[in-house]
Amino acid sequence: MTVGVLDHLVLTVADIEASLRFYTQVLGMRSEAFGVGRSALHFGAQKINLHLAGAEFAPHASRPTPGSADLCFVAAAPLTETLGHLKAIGIALEDGPVARTGACGPITSVYFRDPDGNLIELAHY
Numbered sequence: 001m002t003v004g005v006l007d008h009l010v011l012t013v014a015d016i017e018a019s020l021r022f023y024t025q026v027l028g029m030r031s032e033a034f035g036v037g038r039s040a041l042h043f044g045a046q047k048i049n050l051h052l053a054g055a056e057f058a059p060h061a062s063r064p065t066p067g068s069a070d071l072c073f074v075a076a077a078p079l080t081e082t083l084g085h086l087k088a089i090g091i092a093l094e095d096g097p098v099a100r101t102g103a104c105g106p107i108t109s110v111y112f113r114d115p116d117g118n119l120i121e122l123a124h125y
Contacts, residue, residue: 008040008047011118012064016050018115023048026091027073027122043073067117072102072109079108079124086112086122094119
């Protein structure tokens, strides 16, 4: 048995609406309401389900905590365009651009935080 792809992951957040705004405005993801009161973010063929801290959908992680994730996304736009977009909407970089190694080879990355303090790495191959 081998795993083929990542279908979705779950982020536990303090404020669903703030997370939806951040990921749609900053990273261009598409929000979706599904099921009974559930929310998700779509990008490419992947999805991030959002769980409200203290009201997680069962089953869930043993210790779901807002701000505990470190996520790397690959940007579709060139680095200069990404940097211009982040600056224009007031996103403060924590680090970068810096050279790193991604799943498929060398990348150049910038780092910033989402509303819960999760570390977001935006990479360019």
